[in-house]
Amino acid sequence: MVREALFYEELNDNTIRCTLCPHRCVLEDGKKGICGVRMNRGGVLYTLNYGELTSIAMDPIEKKPLFHFYPGTEILSISTWGCNMKCKFCQNWEISQQRPAVRRVDPERIVRIAMEHGSKFIAYTYNEPIVWFEFVLDTSRLAAKEGIRNVLITNGFIEPEPLKLLLQTIHAVNIDLKGFNEEFYRKECLGELEAVKRSIEMVYEAGVHLEITTLIVPNGNDNVNELEEEFKWIASIDPDIPLHISRYFPNYKYTEPPTPKEKLISIYERAREHLNFVYIGNLWDEKYENTYCPDCGELLIRRVGYDVELVGIDEEGRCKRCERKILKHL
Ligand code: SF4
Ligand code: SF4
Numbered sequence: 001m002v003r004e005a006l007f008y009e010e011l012n013d014n015t016i017r018c019t020l021c022p023h024r025c026v027l028e029d030g031k032k033g034i035c036g037v038r039m040n041r042g043g044v045l046y047t048l049n050y051g052e053l054t055s056i057a058m059d060p061i062e063k064k065p066l067f068h069f070y071p072g073t074e075i076l077s078i079s080t081w082g083c084n085m086k087c088k089f090c091q092n093w094e095i096s097q098q099r100p101a102v103r104r105v106d107p108e109r110i111v112r113i114a115m116e117h118g119s120k121f122i123a124y125t126y127n128e129p130i131v132w133f134e135f136v137l138d139t140s141r142l143a144a145k146e147g148i149r150n151v152l153i154t155n156g157f158i159e160p161e162p163l164k165l166l167l168q169t170i171h172a173v174n175i176d177l178k179g180f181n182e183e184f185y186r187k188e189c190l191g192e193l194e195a196v197k198r199s200i201e202m203v204y205e206a207g208v209h210l211e212i213t214t215l216i217v218p219n220g221n222d223n224v225n226e227l228e229e230e231f232k233w234i235a236s237i238d239p240d241i242p243l244h245i246s247r248y249f250p251n252y253k254y255t256e257p258p259t260p261k262e263k264l265i266s267i268y269e270r271a272r273e274h275l276n277f278v279y280i281g282n283l284w285d286e287k288y289e290n291t292y293c294p295d296c297g298e299l300l301i302r303r304v305g306y307d308v309e310l311v312g313i314d315e316e317g318r319c320k321r322c323e324r325k326i327l328k329h330l
Pocket of ligand 1: 018019020021022023024025032033034035036037038084131
């Protein structure tokens, strides 16, 4: 579906500049931006993927991943197509870098589906929700009116003004922080580290629940000393921000073998020196997925795959043994 886009400015001779993400594409009449889903037609910027769904499913909230936001619940998860970054290792490249088959829906239908399935949550995920900004905004506004909480799974590569607007109806965010190396960001992902750091700070300052994911890409962003700078930086915001270190598998244009288990564990251990809640994703080892109290060591949440058991948390999200606050949304 084609809709006029938000966030652009007119230049001259029907040329416009999109101001949604830090690429700030300057588009002559008839041209699309780097994301491939925003187009100048006659001096007006249009979004080309409004309501064009590529998937819709009920998922465990842990799959997003979100480990400290209503653990053990299910969330309606939707995606469209397109992305403003071009990661060579993209795990969802069929929908982020190509135009796939779609099903057309409107925001009212998505909210109705969530309610029919008893889901109190909607996740905007799989491909980059920033490039279906208008659909996310419309749907999240409607959903919030119905008491549904909105979750954004994003690369965080967005300009401050649109992010500020979106955060008014978003309740939780997981941002992909693709390491701590500007060159890696530019060469392997076509993004910018500093812009993503700014988004992380904005989400935190807005009081929106925040978790961070870093996919460990062999011979890409896996230098432990460099990653330690990332861990220190996150800790300087808040050492309680959950960090998901995720195992890479070969995909799209990146052919290195999967991240070795020992590498992930050494990175995990370095991260734990600075952060209170660190998890390893795609390793399927309970030890690295459980939540333990950072103060008294009590097992709080046991995770085996997507089976989740709240064993040591009280109704206010505190450790039952020492009363340390763990789940801050409660
Ligand atoms: S959202 Fe798309 S068109 Fe707009 S600046 Fe980013 S890449 Fe360019
Ligand atoms: S930001 Fe995410 S969806 Fe976009 S190309 Fe990178 S990995 Fe794929």
